[in-house]
Structures are given as C-alpha cells and as structure tokens.
Amino acid sequence: MCGIAGIFHCETPKPVDPARVARMTEALAHRGPDGAGVWTGPGVGLGHRRLSIIDLGGSPQPMHSADGRVVIVFNGEIYNYRELRRELQDDGAIFRTDGDTETILAAWQKWGVGCLQRLNGMFAFALYDLDRRALFLARDRLGVKPLFTAALSDGSIAFASELKGLLAHPLLRRQVDPLAVEDYLAWGYVPDHRSFLKNVEKLPAGHFRLLEQGRQAGTARQYWDVSFAERSDAREADLSEGLLHHLREGVTSRMVADVPLGAFLSGGVDSSSVVALMAEASSRPVNTCSIGFDVAALDETSYARQVADLFATDHRTRRVDPEDLAASAQLAAIFDEPFADASALPTLRVCQLAREKVTVALSGDGADEAMAGYRRHIFHAREEQARALLPSALRLPVFGTLGRLWPKADWAPRVLRAKSTFQSLATDGLEGYARALSALTPELRQSLYSPEFLRLRGDYRAEQPLLRLMRDAPVRSGLDAAQYADLKFWLPGDILTKVDRTSMAVGLEAREPLLDHRLVEFAAKLPERQRIRGTQGKWLLKRTMRPYLPDAILYRQKQGFVTPIAQWLRGPLAQEARAIASGATLARSGWFDNGRIALFAEDHIAGRGDHSRLLWQLLMLDRSLNHLGVSG
Known part of the structure; x- marks a missing residue:
C-alpha cells in the first residue's frame, strides 16, 4: 500500500520539476512511511511513497522495467502476481524483484491495456511508456484504491492518491463546485462522478485513462462492469x-x-x-x-x-x-x-x-x-412487490398523500415510522431506492439552501446521476438495480x-x-x-x-457500525450542535439559511426530533472548508 503522485504534459513535453513532484508525494507521506522516490523524464514526473508489505527491501519505486522502457508508481496489491509472474517468465520476461509491482510492468509490455483484465487485486497506478510517450492511469474494478486527477493551467495533468497530493501543487485552484455541495448534502459524501473542487476529477472504479504526448487528453474508459442480467440455475x-x-x-x-x-x-x-x-x-x-x-x-x-x-x-x-x-x-x-x-x-x-x-x-x-445484506434491500424488494400489484394511478395519489401527512416520528417504534415508506411507494422503484440511499431528502435540502445557492445549483439534483446509472444498469429486477x-x-x-x-x-x-x-x-x-x-x-x-x-x-438483527452521534450531540456535545449555525466558515459561504439550521439544532438538543445526521453533515462540511482554506 502506498501513495502515488505525478505530473504529465500532454501537448508539449515541458520539463517537470522533481521538487514539485516531491512536495506532492510528501503530502502523502502517511500512506507510505517506509520510503520515497521521484523520477522525471521529458514532460513527465512520477512520485511514490512506500508502505512495505511484500518484498520489503527489493521493490523500490518508481520502478523501471527490466529493459528500462517503462516506469511505474503503484498503490495497492496484486493478489495473483505469482501466477502471472510464472506465465510471463515462461514467455521470456525477466524479473529482478520478488514483488508484484514488476509484474504489472511485464504485463503491460505483453498485453498493453489488456493487462487490466489479468490483474486480480486492489490498485491505482500510473505507468509511463517511454517508447509510446504515453501515461497509463488505472484503477481497480471495485474502486478500493483512489486516484484523483486535475487539469492545470499550464496544460499539464496532475494526479495523486488523495486530494491533498494535488493541493500541494501551486497551480491547483481551490474553488468549490456548488454541485458537489448538493451531492454531499444528499449522500453524506462526494460521489466519484464529482470532486469537491472544480477542475478535479476522480478516475472511476474499473476505468483507465491513456494519455499520449502530442494528443489531447483522453477521457476515462471502462474496462470492467458487473452484470446482474444472468441467473444461475444451479442447485x-x-x-x-x-x-x-x-x-x-x-x-x-x-x-x-x-x-x-x-x-x-x-x-x-x-x-x-x-x-x-x-x-x-x-x-x-x-x-x-x-x-x-x-x-x-x-x-x-x-x-x-x-x-x-x-x-x-x-x-x-x-x-x-x-x-x-x-x-x-x-x-x-x-x-x-x-x-x-x-x-x-x-x-x-x-x-x-x-x-x-x-x-x-x-x-x-x-x-x-x-x-x-442491507435492511434497505429487504424493504426495497417488498416495495417492488407492492408496486407490481398496485397500478401507479392508485399508488401515486394514495401514498403521495400519506407521505405528506404522516408525521416524521423519529422517536416512535420502527413500525410506526412509515413516512419514508409512503414517500417511496409514491414514486417508481428507482426513485424510491434513491430516496432510501440518501442522507437528506430533496425536500429537506431545498429548505436548507439560500436563494443564492439555489441559483448556483440550477436544475441539477443529486439523484440524477444515480437514476441514470440504475436505468442503464445490466439488471433484471429492482433488487438488481x-x-x-x-x-x-x-x-x-x-x-x-x-x-x-x-x-x-x-x-x-x-x-x-x-x-x-x-x-x-x-x-x-x-x-x-x-x-x-x-x-x-x-x-x-x-x-x-x-x-x-x-x-x-x-441471524441476529443487523446493526452496522452505528455511532452514538445523536446522544452525544444532545449531551456533552450540545454546544457543538449549537455552534454549527454560527460557524464562521459555513455562515460566510452564503449557501444556507442559518436561522433554519439553528432551529434544527435546538430541536435536536431538546429531543423533539433526531437531526443528528443533518447536524453532523454540516459540522463536517464546516471542518472541511476550514481544512481546505476556502469559504465557498
């Protein structure tokens, strides 16, 4: 496990300052406390921080292939590297180390982009091919390891394992994307299709980018997907x-x-x-x-x-x-x-x-x-059965009315907390699941935003990318989606x-x-x-x-890794809850109705409702703005 960072000039091979790459990797020192390295060539620089796991002393990075024509920085583990190594050796590949990093180099030289189909592991890596003058960026199938990229004003592409690696580059602009605020309020995190800062992207899971000097930067391309379109008929x-x-x-x-x-x-x-x-x-x-x-x-x-x-x-x-x-x-x-x-x-x-x-x-x-395994999967499967039995002409008015009128009884037994179920049944299955997955509903978000933020958000809603994803998914049922x-x-x-x-x-x-x-x-x-x-x-x-x-x-009831935030924000941390509405950074952003946030805080502290999720989200948003040194 490691941290990687680097710079690549797509159009012209401008010199890359090794000290700049070193500063980017130093920001990732926690990811790799056991070693550091930087390599630069015409128009490219690769940096690495190493956490030694396999071949402790023999696989320093950046690493060159045996013929010196390919260089890599790699974060992760390839679990089938020994099998691949034997296959590549039988084909004439020469190895100088006992680790998995060198296996990726040899796999690229034999199979090119197709090497990704052969790798079983968690990974994010940047590989530079000197003959092709091309940078190959790749991320594992499920997205276990991260990779951020940014297009900079000097025409270069910078990349790093974490956003803080890019923040170490002086040309990165620290301007918040207002659509990311909408995403964050909806989900409690910024999804991979967006970054909190403008001009920064995340390479999606199961994707790669191939950047070649002299050509415009290519977009991410998918190499793996999971399909729910088939059913096993085995016993x-x-x-x-x-x-x-x-x-x-x-x-x-x-x-x-x-x-x-x-x-x-x-x-x-x-x-x-x-x-x-x-x-x-x-x-x-x-x-x-x-x-x-x-x-x-x-x-x-x-x-x-x-x-x-x-x-x-x-x-x-x-x-x-x-x-x-x-x-x-x-x-x-x-x-x-x-x-x-x-x-x-x-x-x-x-x-x-x-x-x-x-x-x-x-x-x-x-x-x-x-x-x-989630409770929401069981609820969604039942709701889909109800949708199949009841025509939408009946469901929409009946459950829509119940959803509006039913009280939000956070204090009540679970069986009586039916408001979200009624709201879900009033929509189609995809919209219902998007509501189940969200941290804050569209209605609540709308009530929190200031008129200025509503103008910035425009017609965008955080649910839209998720709904597109589910509509285009290779599935056979609502549970699959x-x-x-x-x-x-x-x-x-x-x-x-x-x-x-x-x-x-x-x-x-x-x-x-x-x-x-x-x-x-x-x-x-x-x-x-x-x-x-x-x-x-x-x-x-x-x-x-x-x-x-x-x-x-x-077979015990699923609990999950639940944290007692609600109790803490009512007791020893009540002042933290009250301070959210008047937090200088968040208030200065102009994104929210601070008076309404203050009412939510007092309502929670008094026990009239459970608003811990909202209060925690706003608290962490305020902390992040302070950390990034931005105010909106």
Missing part, C-alpha cells in the same frame, strides 16, 4: 459450495504478506466469516480487534468477543467516547473532501488499534452490497473511501476479501431467493457459513 447446495470456494479464495489470497497481518472483527456476519476462514487457513492465532461505544445499545463488542473466543484469536478491544468527537477536525484533514459517515470515527480508532500490532488488516466490507447502485455508487464513494483514508492515515493496509471481483460476479448471478428470503438478507452466505458460525451471530 442450492452447488451454489453454496461455489460461494464457499470464492470466499476461501478471497480470504487466502489476501493473507499473503511479509509483515504482521490481522483482521477487523465487529461480531457481524461478514467480519466473522472472514475471521473464520482466516483461522481455517492459518497455523497461528489470528490477530483481531474491535471497537465499542459508551452507549450500551450500540455496543457490539460482546459479539466480537464471542467470535474471538470461538476461533481462539488474539483479540483486543477499545471504546470510543464523546471526547473522540474532538477528532472531527482530524477527520476533515484525513478526508480532504467533506465526509459525513459518522462511522469514520470508530473506523479510524479500530485502524489505530490494529496498527499497534499489524501492518495489514482484512475487513468484511462488500458482502452487503454484493449479496443484498439497487445492488448495482450500491456497488458502483455507494461502495466506492462511501465505504471504500472511509476505509482507505482511515487505514492509510495510520500506515495500515486494509484488504477486502469479500470484494474479490470473482466473488462479486458470482453473487450477481444468484437468484433473488438466494439473496433475500423473508426478512433475511445475504441468505446464501448465512447458510454457507453455518458450519463455522453460531446462529446467534448469523
């Missing part, structure tokens, strides 16, 4: 056997490392499954760690301890308390862009805990998206961003075995009955893991 027992095979492959391939290795353990199905299969494959006790909370109803450490005892892991636990919310400024610096998933805080703490003993940690991320949206939109924008930034902030490599692309492709072909059955999501996964895990772990 259930065979599907379970196939799933277990892919699970084992995903886990064991990610256990290869020349440094200490462990796992995050929440006590949920996914992380427990990963730990079970790690224990099966390991001759030593697995290092595991978990995070708890001072609010008993949200604390899952007892379940994690149960799994740790079952597999005799070397387990450690730490708690997060309200004082940790003082780290919000630190989170803003870690993420650069505003990021409001409150579970980032415990994720950072569990990464810090893991790093005390290990350099690599396996996580359970990805199974919910691939195998329909929901999962496709999760894998292509939510996963890289929220979950993988959270894990990458928090783990890299402490020099820890996080690996996601349940996002092995072969497992994801297998899961996309499962019949819906193997994904959701009754009130159970991830049905086949739970059935498959019954020989390993007790039912008390497999």
Whole structure:
C-alpha cells in the first residue's frame, strides 16, 4: 500500500520539476512511511511513497522495467502476481524483484491495456511508456484504491492518491463546485462522478485513462462492469459450495504478506466469516480487534468477543467516547473532501488499534452490497412487490398523500415510522431506492439552501446521476438495480473511501476479501431467493457459513457500525450542535439559511426530533472548508 503522485504534459513535453513532484508525494507521506522516490523524464514526473508489505527491501519505486522502457508508481496489491509472474517468465520476461509491482510492468509490455483484465487485486497506478510517450492511469474494478486527477493551467495533468497530493501543487485552484455541495448534502459524501473542487476529477472504479504526448487528453474508459442480467440455475447446495470456494479464495489470497497481518472483527456476519476462514487457513492465532461505544445499545463488542473466543484469536478491544468527537477536525484533514459517515470515527480508532500490532488488516466490507445484506434491500424488494400489484394511478395519489401527512416520528417504534415508506411507494422503484440511499431528502435540502445557492445549483439534483446509472444498469429486477447502485455508487464513494483514508492515515493496509471481483460476479448471478428470503438478507452466505458460525451471530438483527452521534450531540456535545449555525466558515459561504439550521439544532438538543445526521453533515462540511482554506 502506498501513495502515488505525478505530473504529465500532454501537448508539449515541458520539463517537470522533481521538487514539485516531491512536495506532492510528501503530502502523502502517511500512506507510505517506509520510503520515497521521484523520477522525471521529458514532460513527465512520477512520485511514490512506500508502505512495505511484500518484498520489503527489493521493490523500490518508481520502478523501471527490466529493459528500462517503462516506469511505474503503484498503490495497492496484486493478489495473483505469482501466477502471472510464472506465465510471463515462461514467455521470456525477466524479473529482478520478488514483488508484484514488476509484474504489472511485464504485463503491460505483453498485453498493453489488456493487462487490466489479468490483474486480480486492489490498485491505482500510473505507468509511463517511454517508447509510446504515453501515461497509463488505472484503477481497480471495485474502486478500493483512489486516484484523483486535475487539469492545470499550464496544460499539464496532475494526479495523486488523495486530494491533498494535488493541493500541494501551486497551480491547483481551490474553488468549490456548488454541485458537489448538493451531492454531499444528499449522500453524506462526494460521489466519484464529482470532486469537491472544480477542475478535479476522480478516475472511476474499473476505468483507465491513456494519455499520449502530442494528443489531447483522453477521457476515462471502462474496462470492467458487473452484470446482474444472468441467473444461475444451479442447485442450492452447488451454489453454496461455489460461494464457499470464492470466499476461501478471497480470504487466502489476501493473507499473503511479509509483515504482521490481522483482521477487523465487529461480531457481524461478514467480519466473522472472514475471521473464520482466516483461522481455517492459518497455523497461528489470528490477530483481531474491535471497537465499542459508551452507549450500551450500540455496543457490539460482546459479539466480537464471542467470535474471538470461538476461533481462539488474539483479540483486543477499545471504546470510543464523546471526547473522540474532538477528532472531527482530524477527520476533515484525513478526508480532504467533506465526509459525513459518522462511522469514520470508530473506523479510524479500530485502524489505530490494529496498527499497534499489524501492518495489514482484512475487513468484511462488500458482502452487503454484493449479496443484498442491507435492511434497505429487504424493504426495497417488498416495495417492488407492492408496486407490481398496485397500478401507479392508485399508488401515486394514495401514498403521495400519506407521505405528506404522516408525521416524521423519529422517536416512535420502527413500525410506526412509515413516512419514508409512503414517500417511496409514491414514486417508481428507482426513485424510491434513491430516496432510501440518501442522507437528506430533496425536500429537506431545498429548505436548507439560500436563494443564492439555489441559483448556483440550477436544475441539477443529486439523484440524477444515480437514476441514470440504475436505468442503464445490466439488471433484471429492482433488487438488481439497487445492488448495482450500491456497488458502483455507494461502495466506492462511501465505504471504500472511509476505509482507505482511515487505514492509510495510520500506515495500515486494509484488504477486502469479500470484494474479490470473482466473488462479486458470482453473487450477481444468484437468484433473488438466494439473496433475500423473508426478512433475511445475504441468505446464501448465512447458510454457507453455518458450519463455522453460531446462529446467534448469523441471524441476529443487523446493526452496522452505528455511532452514538445523536446522544452525544444532545449531551456533552450540545454546544457543538449549537455552534454549527454560527460557524464562521459555513455562515460566510452564503449557501444556507442559518436561522433554519439553528432551529434544527435546538430541536435536536431538546429531543423533539433526531437531526443528528443533518447536524453532523454540516459540522463536517464546516471542518472541511476550514481544512481546505476556502469559504465557498
């Protein structure tokens, strides 16, 4: 795991200052504390920060191919590099190291852009071919590793693993894109189709860019997609056997490392499954760690301890308390862009805990998206059944009226909180799922914005790119479209961003075995009955893991990595909530109705409503504006 950065002049090969590239990579030093390097050539400069995981002393970067004609900087891991290496050696390739980086160089020289189809791993890399005078930028299939790019005023393209690498370049303009504010308010993060700053882009997951000197910069091109358009007709027992095979492959391939290795353990199905299969494959006790909370109803450490005892892991636990919310400024610096998933805080703490003993940690991320494990998937599948039974001419007026009149009862039992369900049923399935996925509804966002911001936003709505994505998706059902949206939109924008930034902030490599692309492709072909059955999501996964895990772990109510932000903002952090409306940076932006925000804060503190999500989003937006040194 590493940090990469660089500069490329497309039209004319202007000299690149090595010191400028070095400053960009220095901004990424946390991603690679074990080494640094810079290489420059006519019109190009590549920089690297290294976190040594494999071939600890023998794979410094930037790395040249054996013939010196290709140079690479690489962030990530290629899990099948040994198999590829043997195939390439049989074809005459010469290797001087024992790591995976050199395998990418040889694969490019043999297969060109087609090498991406051969790589199984998480990666973002920049490869410069001296003969073609071309820069090849690529990102892994699911978007585990990030890559930012920016077109600069001198005609160059700059790239970096994180936005802070680009911020170190003096020509990058720090101007906020108002459409990114709309995106952020809707989702709680800035999705991959946009960046918080104008003129900055993110290379989408499963895409590459090929830039050649003397030609205009090319756009990103897709090399991989997941299709839900086919259904397996295999027997259930065979599907379970196939799933277990892919699970084992995903886990064991990610256990290869020349440094200490462990796992995050929440006590949920996914992380427990990963730990079970790690224990099966390991001759030593697995290092595991978990995070708890001072609010008993949200604390899952007892379940994690149960799994740790079952597999005799070397387990450690730490708690997060309200004082940790003082780290919000630190989170803003870690993420650069505003990021409001409150579970980032415990994720950072569990990464810090893991790093005390290990350099690599396996996580359970990805199974919910691939195998329909979220509660919203179950609700969406039921709503789709209702939509199929009731004509839209009846649904729209009936449920639209109920959605408007039904009170927003955050305090009530879940069965009585039907407002969002009625609002969803009043729309088509895609719009209903977009509403389920959003952090703040379109109506709430509209009420928060100032007249000036509404003018800047124009006709754009954050839901539009998501709806296009789902409408064009290779799917057969509404559940398929929901999962496709999760894998292509939510996963890289929220979950993988959270894990990458928090783990890299402490020099820890996080690996996601349940996002092995072969497992994801297998899961996309499962019949819906193997994904959701009754009130159970991830049905086949739970059935498959019954020989390993007790039912008390497999079938307990899904909780997720929930943080007690609502309680904290009413108690020890009430003043933080009140300060949001008068925060100098946010108020100076002119984007919001500050009086209305103040009312939401007082309403939350008094317990008349739960506005913690809104307040936390605005707090993190304010922190990010301060970090970036912009006011709107």
